[in-house]
Amino acid sequence: MKKLSFLILIFLSQIILAQAPANYYDGTAGLTGAALKTKLSQIISNGHIDKGYGGLYTGYETTDRDNFFEKDGTVLDMYSENPNGPDPYNYTPGQKQCGNYSQEGDCYNREHVVPQSFFGSNAPMVSDINFIRPTDGKVNGMRSNYPFGMVSKPTFTSRNGSKVGNNTTSGYSATVFEPIDTFKGDIARMVFYFVTRYESRMADFSTGNMLANNTYPSLQDWELQVLLTWAAQDPVSPEEIARNNASYNFQGNRNPYIDHPEWVQAVWGTTSSDTQAPTAPANLAVNSTTAFTATLSWAAATDNIGIASYEIYVDGILKTTVSGSVTSATVTGLVANTTYSFYIIAKDAAGNASPASNTVQGTTLMANTDTSCANEDFENIPANNNSYSTRTWTNKGINWTATDARTDEKLNNRAIVIRNGSLTGSAVPNGIGSLTVTTQLKFSGTEGTFDLFVNGVKKGAVPYASGKLTTTISDINIEGNVTVKLVNTSTSNRVALDDLSWTCYSSTLGLGETNVGAKKLTVSPNPVKNGTIQISGLEESNVRAEIYNMTGQLVQTVDKVSKTSDRIQLKNLPKGIYILKAGNQAAKFIIE
Structure with missing residues (x-):
């Protein structure tokens, strides 16, 4: 296995090396440390053609197109790209340049x-262009001239998750900027390029608490450790390789740490010798639960280099892993009306594991076929402000974004007011059956509607007028993870939204309590207390019976149930609400 892995690594390195012209890196063989860095500086300084500051926008036409995520040819912006879903906004190359x-x-x-x-x-x-990328102007401004680091309590979070706040890694505690995980390696390799290309001029540059005034290592030690960790966590991507090739065609030199990512370690060493484990995360708490989720928070662990990830354990089993930059998470896929134990473990980039955090328990809520999967009352929106801007907040495990919105108006209580914009929630599990929301036109304007999109598909319209309206859109009936978005169809009407909620849905649970046929299927006793149920009202004999929990998971089957043999012995099912489906009939029952 090791031999196979070694051959694969050789093959991959040859692919990457093939991106550089033949003989481009002549003279580097056998070099390491400062000597290798100096040789690379000579190589990448030769052939460098300065196209001027204004020429960068021309270069971006080929170096920074999104041919890798949405593949729509828009500007690939590290500070707004959402690798796991729709981008919050896009830029067309050559348009909307700042300004x-x-x-x-x-x-x-x-x-x-x-x-x-x-x-x-x-x-x-x-x-x-090798270290200058096109990015959103607002986020670029918020990044300011801060160094790069790890943030646990951000003072600013961009719409793709990039953060500003105090650094949490050893050696520096002031303000830093943290990009999302997808681009941390890109950032690191661009900084390594800069301090290599310009090593002879480092003594003349300001450090900014990031650089060092020397030819080697050219970086503050704490910053170097952060960037080494990021380079290891986020390997070279096809996007970086394509950009390196396009940059070479544009200005005549390359980033050697994209062509040869192993040179990062060869020049500066590696974090793999790190043997110090992080401290245990502290103050783990269950902040809230729904029928199927639990939202946790904790105090950040510390490490001599940096926390890479947190592992979340449910009843002693690893459930999910989140980035080391976060201190809260929502655990999904739980069973209704069930008590769980949670603890977390921190890990650094070298794989060192912390002791376990404190263990906490949380109980999911009761559920029924009309379970609320989301219930947003807008009480957690940002502080009252009458200007129109992008507003973000989190409530009950859902991250909300409202564009062109103000926060100082009320409807039932606090409400979000949207003008020429939209309201979008992060993905929520367990589907959507029907959606309800209250609206009201504020100030002046005319009646209109918000378009409702679920997973990017229009599913209806929500009206608004000068009076308060509560609208329910029924029979949406989409299973699995759903993303809900409401878009104002007017560009000027200012509309308040309040008390937005939707019910869960699955094709199994959608059967409800009543049968599809003429007769009603019933279960007794209900609630169930002795592990045995009796069914009546069955239309057919010798039909298959299936029992589902409220997440839609099949938990028990009975091959044949007849009108004359209608008892079912349950198989140690936990407390909760269940659906019995027999033939084309269904009924709900509760186990106490």
Whole structure:
């Protein structure tokens, strides 16, 4: 197995190496550390053609197109790209270049991964496309000239999850910027490029608590450790390789750490020698539960280099893993009316595991066929503000984003007011049956509607008028994970939304309590207390019976049930609500 893995690594390295011209890296064989870094600096300085600051936008036409995520050819922006779903906004190359901005989505500009204030905006650094990426203007401005680090309590979070806040890794505690996991390796390799390409000028640059005024290692030790961790966590991607090739065609030099990612370790060493385990996460708590989820929070663990991930255990079994930059998570796929035990373990990039956190228990809520999968009352929206901007908040495990929205109006209680924008929730499990929301037109304007989209497909319209309206859109009936979005069809009407909720749905649970046929199937006793149920009202003999829990999971089957043999012995099913399906009939029952 080791031999096979070694051969695969050789094959992959040859593929990556093939991206660089023949003989491009001549003279590097056998070199390591400062000597390798200096040789690479000589190589990538030769052939570098400065196309000027204005030329960057021309370069972006080929270097930064999204041909890898949505594959729609829009500008690939590290600070707005959502690798796991629709982007919050997109830019068309050549359009909406900054310019002025007040909120995300206004325009994109040129983000110097190493801030240009460090080198006085001088050439050729100011226009070197190998470390300057197109990014949203607002997020670029919020990143400011902060170094890169790990954030546990952000003061700003962009719509794709990039964060600003105090650093949590050893050696530095001031403000840093943390991109999302997908682009951490990209960031690290761009910084490594910069301090290699310009190593002879490092003594003249400001450090910004990030760089070092020397040719080697050229980085503050704490920052170096963060970037080494990120480079290991996020390997070179096809997107980086394509960008490196396009950048070479544009300005005549390459990023060697994309062509040869192993040179990161060869130059600066590796974090793999790290043997110090993180401290245990503390103060684990269950903040809230639904019938099928539990939302947890905890105090961050600490590590000499950095926390890479948190593992969440449910009843002693690993359930899910989340990024080391977060201190809360929602565990999904649980069973209604059931008590669970939770603890978490922190891990660093070298794989060192912390002691377990404290163990806490939480009980999921009771459920029925009309279980509420979401219930947003807007009490957690940001503080009252009468300006229109992008607003984000989290409530009951759902991350909400409202665009062109204000927060100072009331409907039933606090409400979000949307003008030329939309309200979008993060993905929620257990489907959607029907949706209910209250609306009211504020200030002036005319009656209109919000379009309802579920998983990107229009499923209905929600009206609004000068008076308060509560609307229910029924029979949406979509299973699995759902993303709900309400879009104002007007560009000027200011409309308040309040008390938004929707019911869960699965094709199994959608049968409800009543039978499809003429007779009613019943279960007794109900609630069940002795592990045995008796059924009556069965239309057919010798039909298959199936029992489902409220997550839609099949938990027991009986091959044949007849009108004359109508007792079923349950198989140690936990307390909760269940659906019995027999033939084309169904009934609900409860186990106490």
